Amino acid sequence: MAIVASGTTASPTAPAAQGVGPLLRSWRERRRISQLELALRADSSARHISFVETGRSRPSEEMVLRLAEHLEVPVRERNALLLAAGYAPRYRQTPLEDPALGPLREGLERLIRGYEPYPALVVDATYDVVSANRGITMLLEGIPERLLAPPLNAMRLTLHPDGLAPRIRNLREWRGHLLAQMERQVALHRSAALRELYEEVAAYPVPRGAPETAEPPVRVPYFALPMRIEHDGRVLSFVSSISTFNTPMDVTVAELAIETFLPADPATVEYLHSSWAGESRGAWRE
Template sequence: MEADSSARHISFIETGRSRPSQAMVLKLADHLDVPVRERNALLLAAGYAPHFPETPIDDPAMAGVRAAMERLLAAHEPYPALVVDGTYNVIAANNGILMLLDGLPAQLLTPPLNAIRLTLHPEGLAPKIRNLPEWRGHLLAQLDRQLSLLRSPALKALYDEVAAYPHPEGAGHETVAAEAPFALPLVVEHDGHRLSFVSTIATFNTPMDVTVSELALETLLPADPETVTYLSALRP
């Protein structure tokens, strides 16, 4: 009913007795909230050309998108924020993120940077995360949910890689969920300070490009007054 069709027609499409129109494929995908990349795959399966372009992020046509992201990242300082693509490669990051990555080995900081790998790698942020089991479980569950919606070999390879990482020596085993029951915090040891953040993720509304549909802006918000005081003191 929401797609303004009949059960009979939808059944015929499902069983292959009827070939859906391009408009019907797009309408069903929209009401089922199918990811934009998978909408193109559905169109191809139905015999149509892809509807949504996939423009490289460094293309001149994306200058407006890049500028908007840079403004958002700068406005969030001194708190950490970054933009990632559909496989968690870092597209842009602010000085708050660079602060957290300070001191990590060069091999992990060689482009393209991957946010999940940087977080969970035994030589990355993992040894500094005081509640690593909780945060690792959250990230792996997030990846698993995405894999249920997307046929992405790159994302599956990333999941298999990070899920196999050994637990680094010195990593914390704090259970901090009860400290901020409204959201699981990320608790990081940095330069002798215990920093606590909650994470928010923003995406573009009604994207018309595959690349744009997969961009995500993640902002880390201070979860306690101590983190606010420490980071505010670092502001130039």
């Protein structure tokens, strides 16, 4: 599944009419940091931070970026802060299909293909899938076409009652993990699209009788919460890992995440490798 342009992106926050101060105060309160603590982190003073927040002092461009860094403001929102302070945006937002991002696309494709036969995918800020390998394709076999229509969304595919949800043996556990992950992202990003997605998938019904946990037939000392999913009459176990780019200078790149699924038990490893070996005989569909 090649890299494609995602269907939606997180909406940027419009600069507040009253200036950068209230925006910075909102981010500081969201992070539950005092003016004094922020001042110490940013090598400033609580008095200066107070003056900036109340509009009595206009921060320099460097100060805006320094405060944004210590407040862990997403790259997209740093542009909004700069605009509100009267400065030009610092970070580009290059469409993923732009030739300038060709090396990035090629690198991501090589990365997730190299992870096969284990599943791996790349998603954007609203969990739309921009690329996936054949390990993911295998898990999606039998999913209704309407759920596979672009833009393919990882959260919808996983939690929809017609998606992967009925196949996940520990659905309540895994659903709780995914919703908590989304809640953290909603708290971090000011994205109406992300909040709407969260409200949509959180409202999906959980099948009756779905257990809180699903014990494997053989006790395995899992080192992280696994997703235990049925495939072709077997139960496969995976733990997931999410990676993002270090110090991105582009909004599009900053909002990409690579999720890889590591087999959590020997039986899953054996099954995936045997299926991969049989791919040339039609075991996995392209």
